[in-house]
Amino acid sequence: MAGTATMARTGAGGEAAAIVKDALLHALVTLGLSIPIVSYRTDAGQGTGLVLTSRWGEVAILCAAVFGLRLAQQLFLAGRSRHRAKADPSAPAAVSRASALIAPFTLGIALTLPALAALATGGLSESRYWIDLGILILTYVMLGWGLNIVVGLAGLLDLGYVAFYAVGAYSYALLSTVFGLSFWICLPLAGLFAAAFGVLLGFPVLRLRGDYLAIVTLAFGEIIRLVLINWVDFSGGAAGLSSIPRASFFGIPFTAGEGGFAATFGLDFNPMHRVVFLYYLILALALITNLVTLRMRRLPLGRAWEALREDEIACRSLGINTTMTKLTAFALGAMFAGFAGSFFAVRQGFVSPESFNFLESAIILAIVVLGGMGSQIGVAIAAIAMVGGPELLRNLGFLKAVFGEHFDPNEYRLLLFGLAMVAMMVFRPRGLIAEREPSVRLGAAR
Amino acid sequence: MEFFAQQFINGLTLGSIYGLIAIGYTMVFGIIGMVNFAHGDVFMLSAFIALIFFLILTTWLGMTSVALVFLIVLVLAMVLTSLWGWAVERVAYRPLRGSFRLAPLISAIGVSIFLSNFVQVVQGARNKPVPPLVNDAFVLYRHEDYVVTLSYKQAIIMATTALLLAGFWYLVQKTSFGRAQRACEQDRRMAALLGINVDRTISLTFVLGAALAAVAGTLYLLYYGVVSFSDGFVPGVKAFTAAVLGGIGSLPGAVIGGLIIGLIETFWSAYFSIEYKDVAAFLILIVVLIFKPSGILGRPDVEKV
Numbered sequence: 001m002a003g004t005a006t007m008a009r010t011g012a013g014g015e016a017a018a019i020v021k022d023a024l025l026h027a028l029v030t031l032g033l034s035i036p037i038v039s040y041r042t043d044a045g046q047g048t049g050l051v052l053t054s055r056w057g058e059v060a061i062l063c064a065a066v067f068g069l070r071l072a073q074q075l076f077l078a079g080r081s082r083h084r085a086k087a088d089p090s091a092p093a094a095v096s097r098a099s100a101l102i103a104p105f106t107l108g109i110a111l112t113l114p115a116l117a118a119l120a121t122g123g124l125s126e127s128r129y130w131i132d133l134g135i136l137i138l139t140y141v142m143l144g145w146g147l148n149i150v151v152g153l154a155g156l157l158d159l160g161y162v163a164f165y166a167v168g169a170y171s172y173a174l175l176s177t178v179f180g181l182s183f184w185i186c187l188p189l190a191g192l193f194a195a196a197f198g199v200l201l202g203f204p205v206l207r208l209r210g211d212y213l214a215i216v217t218l219a220f221g222e223i224i225r226l227v228l229i230n231w232v233d234f235s236g237g238a239a240g241l242s243s244i245p246r247a248s249f250f251g252i253p254f255t256a257g258e259g260g261f262a263a264t265f266g267l268d269f270n271p272m273h274r275v276v277f278l279y280y281l282i283l284a285l286a287l288i289t290n291l292v293t294l295r296m297r298r299l300p301l302g303r304a305w306e307a308l309r310e311d312e313i314a315c316r317s318l319g320i321n322t323t324m325t326k327l328t329a330f331a332l333g334a335m336f337a338g339f340a341g342s343f344f345a346v347r348q349g350f351v352s353p354e355s356f357n358f359l360e361s362a363i364i365l366a367i368v369v370l371g372g373m374g375s376q377i378g379v380a381i382a383a384i385a386m387v388g389g390p391e392l393l394r395n396l397g398f399l400k401a402v403f404g405e406h407f408d409p410n411e412y413r414l415l416l417f418g419l420a421m422v423a424m425m426v427f428r429p430r431g432l433i434a435e436r437e438p439s440v441r442l443g444a445a446r
Numbered sequence: 447m448e449f450f451a452q453q454f455i456n457g458l459t460l461g462s463i464y465g466l467i468a469i470g471y472t473m474v475f476g477i478i479g480m481v482n483f484a485h486g487d488v489f490m491l492s493a494f495i496a497l498i499f500f501l502i503l504t505t506w507l508g509m510t511s512v513a514l515v516f517l518i519v520l521v522l523a524m525v526l527t528s529l530w531g532w533a534v535e536r537v538a539y540r541p542l543r544g545s546f547r548l549a550p551l552i553s554a555i556g557v558s559i560f561l562s563n564f565v566q567v568v569q570g571a572r573n574k575p576v577p578p579l580v581n582d583a584f585v586l587y588r589h590e591d592y593v594v595t596l597s598y599k600q601a602i603i604m605a606t607t608a609l610l611l612a613g614f615w616y617l618v619q620k621t622s623f624g625r626a627q628r629a630c631e632q633d634r635r636m637a638a639l640l641g642i643n644v645d646r647t648i649s650l651t652f653v654l655g656a657a658l659a660a661v662a663g664t665l666y667l668l669y670y671g672v673v674s675f676s677d678g679f680v681p682g683v684k685a686f687t688a689a690v691l692g693g694i695g696s697l698p699g700a701v702i703g704g705l706i707i708g709l710i711e712t713f714w715s716a717y718f719s720i721e722y723k724d725v726a727a728f729l730i731l732i733v734v735l736i737f738k739p740s741g742i743l744g745r746p747d748v749e750k751v
Binding site for chain 1: 537542549550555570576735
């Protein structure tokens with residue numbers, strides 16, 4: 001970038017040549033990176049051996065794409081450096097005004113989604129896909145908000161968050177199948193168990209520095225998963241636990257017969273009642289998470305979390321008990337994961353260790369990172385984009401027409417997650433949608 | 447006793463591979479203080495590169511000389527994986543110097559997810575088997591019906607590791623790059639004041655780490671004969687454990703840590719339970735980080751304001 005600034009002075013011709021040369025260099029590196037991993041595909045052939053297929057066409061397309069993108073980016077940067085003086089100083093204010101409108105709008109959509117979906121698709125049963133998608137997205141919103149307490153507010157990078165989600169899911173699965181407890185008793189218990197695990201893990205590891213803490217939580221998450229796979233007597237092993245009891249409407253089951261939800265309220269029986277109920281359940285759980293987080297930020301404890309995120313040594317010298325502060329963040333984050341976990345179990349009716357691998361932790365972390373680490377509405381929008389986006393892309397017919405019949409955007413979902421995380425750290429480390437600001441700031445500091 | 451000796455050999459072989467990967471972690475941590483989370487996936491990628499060149503050489507060009515095939519594959523994998531290491535540092539880590547504390551780690555997690563899914567997209571999700579390159583074994587000791595063997599594969603792995611580590615040690619201790627690298631490790635700003643090109647040194651550190659990971663990847667493919675896109679994660683974490691155990695930042699520590707982890711894993715699988723072998727590695731990681739984060743040979747980490 002410094003290069004382009006000096007180029008601007010040497011004249012347009014030299015500048016253009018330099019930009020083209022730079023783009024060519026990028027294309028060349030891409031070519032090098034594509035050999036042989038893109039240029040030859042390995043497929044299982046007849047018998048045991050692998051068969052190679054050349055794909056130089058794809059490599060050429062890839063290099064051309066990198067060349068074009070780099071060229072466009074450099075031209076854009078060169079153009080912007082000339083017009084930098086005209087930058088609009090009122091832009092941040094406009095952004096914050098817009099984001100103040102986003103939150104109520106999103107909430108309104110979320111509250112009325114089942115009705116909207118039923119109206120749009122022409123019936124409650126037809127809208128099942130949309131409500132299920134809503135449940136999926138809200139689960140991730142809740143997990144994102146829970147992890148946001150740990151990562152976004154307290155600044156502790158937790159790579160094993162999914163372990164608490166697993167604890168919650170298995171708590172409900174085991175308590176309900178073995179002891180026959182109802183969902184409404186298991187839900188708080190699952191949260192408690194997960195919080196207890198959070199404290200158990202947190203106690204020894206919290207004096208570690210940032211990246212060590214991240215690695216230890218990762219190891220912890222993997223241990224939980226491996227134990228769930230291998231301790232067959234306890235958890236059912238890799239096959240998981242099935243026939244977990246369904247949720248009831250505060251004691252009234254969603255069944256067709258006498259005493260069921262439909263009969264009690266004088267409605268025609270429809271299996272969608274349960275789905276809509278689950279939707280509002282996860283919405284309520286997510287909103288509780290959000291509310292607690294927002295209130296916590298106003299308490300001394302929440303202020304201590306944010307102070308801890310900004311500077312741990314300063315915190316300690318000011319007499320903040322860093323261990324207690326970190327532990328509460330860990331436990332609270334874990335508790336919400338536990339709630340979400342027991343919701344997951346009651347919705348699926350089935351849990352297995354495969355739902356709780358490292359990738360799941362990484363996805364939740366990606367949502368928090370893309371949301372801007374600390375911003376509540378940012379996390380919600382990131383969850384919608386990351387979870388709902390690929391799902392919507394899958395149904396777009398023209399993508400299939402362009403990329404061929406076997407094109408499945410879900411294959412590229414994680415690829416894009418990874419790229420987005422890197423791009424986020426490089427270009428907008430403080431968040432895409434909203435700025436992460438401390439809740440309080442002294443006078444005109446900085 | 448024979449069983450123990452055999453497991454010892456197996457453990458050393460595995461440990462050599464972990465040690466080679468661990469050097470990449472420890473060097474990068476030493477010089478810029480970040481956990482290069484994507485290093486395990488660079489290792490996996492290198493195994494794929496080796497796999498493809500192996501297929502080109504044996505099936506398309508019909509080469510039969512085992513030593514020649516192995517050497518060509520090793521060199522090509524090292525060169526091309528180095529390019530990946532360089533590119534990753536350039537794109538994902540260099541712009542983050544001076545960013546907030548956790549930014550490089552988050553970026554590295556992004557790279558890790560990207561690399562494993564990139565390989566899945568371009569090469570498919572199935573396991574990729576290769577026919578064994580060499581099958582014979584030296585018989586070291588024979589007692590009634592129990593035979594202790596050192597397979598040619600294991601011999602190649604240990605010999606390659608030892609040879610490359612010697613070369614690597616020479617590079618770091620005796621050349622001007624090595625001096626610059628060690629200077630940057632001690633004090634980056636001072637090194638820059640004394641005229642060392644810090645950016646170039648850091649790039650070269652990544653290149654070197656990736657090249658050693660490529661050696662490990664090629665040897666891994668030779669040893670197990672199969673690789674899949676998800677194979678980077680667990681060896682990566684184990685190698686990181688090795689680096690931490692040996693004392694992160696210390697090069698001999700990484701090799702020693704690798705050997706210890708390899709031995710522990712092998713003996714754990716042999717004498718306790720093979721299902722929980724990964725749990726053993728993760729437990730060691732947690733215990734070492736909690737009780738002795740400076741490891742066996744590392745310097746204690748002093749926190750300064």
